[in-house]
Amino acid sequence: MKLNGITVHPKHKPKTKPVVQPNGHCRWESATGTGANVTLHRQKRLAIFRAAQLHGIVRAVTYLPDGIVQHGKWQRV
Secondary structure: OEEOOEEOOOOOOOOOOOOOOOOOEEEEEEEOOOOOOOEEEOOHHHHHHHHHHHOOEEEEEEEOOOOOEEEOOOEEO
16 A cells, blocks of 8 residues: 555554453441341342341452452441
């Protein structure tokens, strides 16, 4: 291909394959105010509802794809 009398060659970049990274997931724990009777929930709404009934606390638990589990801070409801 010529552009203004100069031969131009298109640059071809090798296409990279998209890397699919598995996502971690989050669960919620609710407990009484003293930290007893801990229950694991899939939804934040249900954890908050149970903690409100018990005058308790809630925290997030994150499961990362490489097997690491991270616990959040307890929060009073």
